[in-house]
Amino acid sequence: MGSRRRAVSWNLTLALVGTVIAVSLLAMTLQYLNVTRQNQRDLESRAEGYGLFLSNVLTPPLWNFELNTVRDISRSFIQSEQVAGLRVSDFLGNTVFEFKREGDGGPTITRRDPLFRGDNYLGEIELSLFTVANRRLGREFLLRSLTIIGFVLLSLVAMTGLLLRGFLRKPLADIQRIAGAFASGTPEPVDRN
Numbered sequence: 001m002g003s004r005r006r007a008v009s010w011n012l013t014l015a016l017v018g019t020v021i022a023v024s025l026l027a028m029t030l031q032y033l034n035v036t037r038q039n040q041r042d043l044e045s046r047a048e049g050y051g052l053f054l055s056n057v058l059t060p061p062l063w064n065f066e067l068n069t070v071r072d073i074s075r076s077f078i079q080s081e082q083v084a085g086l087r088v089s090d091f092l093g094n095t096v097f098e099f100k101r102e103g104d105g106g107p108t109i110t111r112r113d114p115l116f117r118g119d120n121y122l123g124e125i126e127l128s129l130f131t132v133a134n135r136r137l138g139r140e141f142l143l144r145s146l147t148i149i150g151f152v153l154l155s156l157v158a159m160t161g162l163l164l165r166g167f168l169r170k171p172l173a174d175i176q177r178i179a180g181a182f183a184s185g186t187p188e189p190v191d192r193n
Helices: 002-063 067-077 132-184
Strands: 083-090 095-100 108-117 120-130
Touching: 002 067, 002 083, 002 108, 002 120, 002 132, 067 083, 067 095, 083 108
Parallel strands: none
Antiparallel strands: 083 095, 083 120, 108 120
């Protein structure tokens, strides 16, 4: 009867673990998609903010044809490692400043913004940002989630086994005693307590 007890507790443990895994994976997948979308929106918002900042800062020097000032501002801006590239062109389309980070930093998000002063077109900026930081955040989220699920599953398996053995020990011993009595031909009265 001991193997039957293990089979019951084992089957129940497997059912519980399977349920927890399914629910956890569904919740983790939905949360990962949510985090990824939010990171993408944050990156697009950051690119928009950077573009607006550069537009505001570069408009006066372009208006005054202070191209060295435009280059100095652009050089200081590209110090951020998230910047994959920056191109500033004047109203004729001539490139005033251009930078493209060497190496493969992965996928980028690119934004183009025209530069105006009033109704006068002054030029354009093209800004590219790496999305690597967002992907790293997604991987970290997955790793943390899988670690938590692993601890939950270990706890579930251990506690289910202990609780089932504790709660089923007396009822299974009673069943084994009754079955033995019937097998020997001398049935015993059942103690309901």
